[in-house]
Amino acid sequence: MEPVPPLDADECRRRFTAARVATLATTNADGGADLVPVTYALVGDVILTAVDHKPKSTRRLRRLDNIARQPAVALLADHYTDYDWAALWWVRAHGTATVSDEVPGSLLDALVAKYAPYADAPPAGPFIVVPVDRWSGWAATAARS
């Protein structure tokens, strides 16, 4: 198998924008990783994800505690299919997260616009905001230009 070049940052942004779900990794108190799938929007180089409508008692989620302790997070979006391993790809974003109860309207609008269920019930927060400081990515087949 021939090596393929890594995806450049623009191609990473393009694929990450189009993907529908990503895995968010935060670091727990033991130094290990906690993982959870998230919906998200990318605006410029800022990722927004929200805690969905959970009962109040569980809204204090471990991912929020983790970020308070260690704000370095990573998100991964990938494409997998059994039928064509030449189509596999993944994109990873690293950044420093903040947790907020309010976010700029442009960010929230992008998130609501991306997912139909949010049109009726926009996420109320808290929100996790991640300015991306490093993109990396790989595709089994070099991107067509």
Add this chain to the structure above:
Amino acid sequence: MEPVPPLDADECRRRFTAARVATLATTNADGGADLVPVTYALVGDVILTAVDHKPKSTRRLRRLDNIARQPAVALLADHYTDYDWAALWWVRAHGTATVSDEVPGSLLDALVAKYAPYADAPPAGPFIVVPVDRWSGWAATAARS
């Protein structure tokens, strides 16, 4: 939205076995998480994943360096669909990884049997073996029994 009970360990194993791709999280030297999608097999409570056929020079992958430093890893498999958020679910496994150039035949057989491309080109390793010591999982709709 009504709270749903978390998935029990048996249901986690069942869904994780059936899933086709997972995200592997390892911890890098800075204490942050590195993420990569992996193919894998689950046999009993042991996960096997392999480094695919990469050129020799890149076979020393960051995930292996990370595990040598911090063997606590996590894997996440999830189901996402835009069309039915009631069908969403995820399963997460935590365990302590070891890296090995050889693994028991029963483990490797399970991995090769799961993915058609491995029939012609079984992974040569190195392998990452993760005995799971904690399952957790969530489904938007309670599992049908």
